[in-house]
Amino acid sequence: MSKPTYKLTVLISGNGTNLQALIDACTSSALPSTRIVRVISNRKSAYGLTRAATASIPTAYHNLQPYKKQHPDTADGISAARSAYDADLAALVLADAPDLVVCAGWMHILAPSFLTPLAAAEVPVINLHPALPGEFAGAGAIERAWEAFRKGEVKKTGVMIHEVIAEVDAGRPIVVEEVKMREGETLEELEERMHKVEHGLIVEGTKRTLKEIEERRTKRKSEGEVW
Ligand SMILES: Nc1nc2c(c(=O)[nH]1)N[C@@H](CN(C=O)c1ccc(C(=O)N[C@@H](CCC(=O)O)C(=O)O)cc1)CN2
Numbered sequence: 001m002s003k004p005t006y007k008l009t010v011l012i013s014g015n016g017t018n019l020q021a022l023i024d025a026c027t028s029s030a031l032p033s034t035r036i037v038r039v040i041s042n043r044k045s046a047y048g049l050t051r052a053a054t055a056s057i058p059t060a061y062h063n064l065q066p067y068k069k070q071h072p073d074t075a076d077g078i079s080a081a082r083s084a085y086d087a088d089l090a091a092l093v094l095a096d097a098p099d100l101v102v103c104a105g106w107m108h109i110l111a112p113s114f115l116t117p118l119a120a121a122e123v124p125v126i127n128l129h130p131a132l133p134g135e136f137a138g139a140g141a142i143e144r145a146w147e148a149f150r151k152g153e154v155k156k157t158g159v160m161i162h163e164v165i166a167e168v169d170a171g172r173p174i175v176v177e178e179v180k181m182r183e184g185e186t187l188e189e190l191e192e193r194m195h196k197v198e199h200g201l202i203v204e205g206t207k208r209t210l211k212e213i214e215e216r217r218t219k220r221k222s223e224g225e226v227w
Pocket residue numbers: 103106107108109110111127128129130137138139163164165166167168169170171
């Protein structure tokens with residue numbers, strides 16, 4: 001019996017080097033029987049959209065601005081706009097019926113109006129975060145770690161792939177790799193080393209999550225077959 005084909009949706013906001021690592025992995029033995037069904041960006045200028053188009057992968061630009069214009073520029077209005085934006089993002093993603101959503105440099109905090117429908121459809125969401133579990137949650141993690149090292153507060157940092165939950169970067173780690181920090185290293189040099197680790201870990205984290213999905217389905221099927 002042929003192996004199932006797994007469908008990925010990848011969310012991006014920028015250059016897309018981690019997306020490129022996934023694109024390359026899908027066309028190699030690294031991620032066999034896996035294909036990216038859509039790349040979605042919240043930024044029109046994201047070069048990752050070009051990377052996807054070059055690989056003949058469908059793309060979408062999901063823009064928050066129209067939602068903000070439909071709501072008052074107040075805390076409640078912005079919250080309502082983001083909730084509506086995320087609900088439509090969930091519908092956009094689920095229309096492709098992916099097995100897994102990968103946040104690859106996706107710089108938008110996902111609201112429950114996205115996470116709840118995905119959970120109901122049993123589509124896991126995972127995220128690449130350039131820090132160790134429990135450290136430097138949120139944006140700018142690499143620079144914050146670099147600054148902390150200069151102050152003598154940390155000796156290492158790292159990269160993780162984790163499950164996405166409402167609390168930012170607090171979901172279950174799936175794979176973690178430590179990165180030792182070096183005296184006198186520039187931020188750019190650290191970023192280069194971190195990105196190399198990211199490109200390997202995003203493939204490994206996707207592979208492990210797809211294995212978990214397969215094991216869950218096999219278990220459910222065997223339980224379903226027992227009378
Ligand atoms: N609910 C969750 N959403 C997201 C998670 C998560 O774990 N739970 N991971 C992030 C990715 N991320 C760090 O890995 C991250 C990205 C962006 C931000 C942030 O502050 N975004 C601002 C906008 C910043 C900008 O546009 O430049 C915002 O959303 O208002 C925090 C963490 C993906 N989402």
